[in-house]
Amino acid sequence: MASMNEVAKKAGVSVATVSRVLNNSTNVNDETRARILKAIKALNYQPSRVAKRLRSKSVSSNLLGVLIPDIENPFYVDVLRGIEDVAYNHNYAIIMCNFGQDEKKEKLYLEILQSESIDGLIAAPASEDDLQLKKMVSDGLPVVCVDRGLSNTEVDLVLVNNERGAYLAVDHLIKRGYKRIAYIAGMQSIPSSRYREMGYKKALEDNGMTFDETLVRFGNSKHQSGVELCRELLSLPEPPDAVFTGNNLITLGALETIHSQGLKIPGDIAIVGFDDMYWASSLNPPLTAVRQPAIEIGRRAGELLIQRISDTKRAPIQMMLNVELIERSST
Amino acid sequence: MASMNEVAKKAGVSVATVSRVLNNSTNVNDETRARILKAIKALNYQPSRVAKRLRSKSVSSNLLGVLIPDIENPFYVDVLRGIEDVAYNHNYAIIMCNFGQDEKKEKLYLEILQSESIDGLIAAPASEDDLQLKKMVSDGLPVVCVDRGLSNTEVDLVLVNNERGAYLAVDHLIKRGYKRIAYIAGMQSIPSSRYREMGYKKALEDNGMTFDETLVRFGNSKHQSGVELCRELLSLPEPPDAVFTGNNLITLGALETIHSQGLKIPGDIAIVGFDDMYWASSLNPPLTAVRQPAIEIGRRAGELLIQRISDTKRAPIQMMLNVELIERSST
DNA sequence: AAAATGAATGTAAACGTTGTCATAAATATG
DNA sequence: CATATTTATGACAACGTTTACATTCATTTT
Structure with missing residues (x-):
């Protein structure tokens, strides 16, 4: 790899002039510029x-960090795709950190990102009380949270109306006549799991149904937990007649269990999942989903994030995007 | 962020000594070490x-590039996961580059990676004749190819027996009695598409069936091409009675078309896909897949890659992993 | 014609490391 | 005791940029 020095030598100028050309600064002779x-x-x-990054934090070095909990979850893959899209358009590269809900791994990745002098970070932190991440924010690193925020910390945030989504799902089930509606949740420490629980409860309440806590199970947000918790629910003395699953992977896990027990959907049990997938219509049966x-x-x-990098002072923005219920045939 | 200099000052030593402690080199006094x-x-x-990366290419700076064609394809997500797994264990961070089958984007990403002084690269190149990538290899950058190799270039390579996989799929269909078996392929420029075609043809041949080229369609490897090419095939005067799909996304696209036309699988048409997904058993019907x-x-x-980084000289290794046919109910 | 301006370029420090070389003190060797 | 060796440390250059400042020369202003 040729360096600026070699270019300068070849063009018979100093590195400074080369740098000037590269950053198309003014005051450089047309002929010299051409030669360079x-x-x-x-x-x-x-x-x-x-070298650029080392030299000046002021000038953008075009490197972003992305910290996500689980790249196996198609939801995060899509988020990543969206990020990658705008990053590419702004000539940013992305360091991808997948911490798999493992706080130790998350910590190590945050350290690495810091050490790489990234310009900014998009994160879905393991916990709302993530001290390390909070510190990075207060130290002035541009950070945008997705899916989950940070408690007591002003930070840009993009998420979705989780409570409303859950409400839509459960209300829909109730309107369809289901009576015992279970909720297979993700990790309890994740805010969205709790917001979705609130929506679940509110829908029951608004429809005059009583809340039965044996029908609510928190897991670890992964596929396997969907498999297992669904099995637990189905073996209850009074099993549910419908289940609301807390994310993509849980939905697929629950489906697996239901199918393996030979139950009919929605005849024996209905299911509505949080998170849609574009191929959800090819599932058996086509999945109703939020x-x-x-x-x-x-x-x-x-x-x-790119805004914030160029204007560190601007007040934090919190965006709540809308969810919608896609009705298919599983309910 | 405190620098080594500040540490040195605080401990009352020179940076050299701090560096020595950090790289736990010998010859530093226990008491000094403790102070530092x-x-x-x-x-x-x-x-x-x-700074480390800038200073010495010799010492590992712990940054890897990953260049993949399509992060929406669960296959590449899994590959990425595998890479991430070992990278993390070796304290490497990953710059993820998703070029979406776009050669211009691939080019730009390769430039960025080079400019970031990565230690090594894992790539599934857009084409076997990727000049830029070949140049990087010959310039001494440690590179491992996955899924696709580089023509006339000695490079580490990990892939799968594509021909055999296709053969297994098509032979299986034939043994089940299907007569008109279509192949919806990915991009023709991708080697795996062609190897799979070879397996497809060989299976026909070995079973004494004639090859009908109207039943083979190449697309762009994406979901939408599965949708469309399947539609084309189904509207043929003599439509196929089975279809072999060239990857994950194509399979899902084809399923979508088949379902939307209200056809029964496998009654009206059978399908076997290249690439399995752990939730393939929850599809309608449970999918037979390679x-x-x-x-x-x-x-x-x-x-x-990590081996090669530490030993640039070692002869290139090409690994071909095995595929297996998972029989479910779509055939 | 001297002074002031401005354009074009160069010099050198800085970013945070590593690693080579030099130096000083402590210890071992004869 | 003089010399050689080892141990512990520091000084400084280098990696490839950016940038503040200095310099040179041509042009304009008085």
């Missing part, structure tokens, strides 16, 4: 983003 | 990976 551009081409010179605009969440977060 | 460690803790010092060990591909590639 020629040398750049000849040597196939590419500026080192590393759709989050995942790609848009990613895009918005990316835009907010 | 204390200072490091007090200042919450973290070494800058950026399984690639995607996570293992990622892991192996990660291991090969």
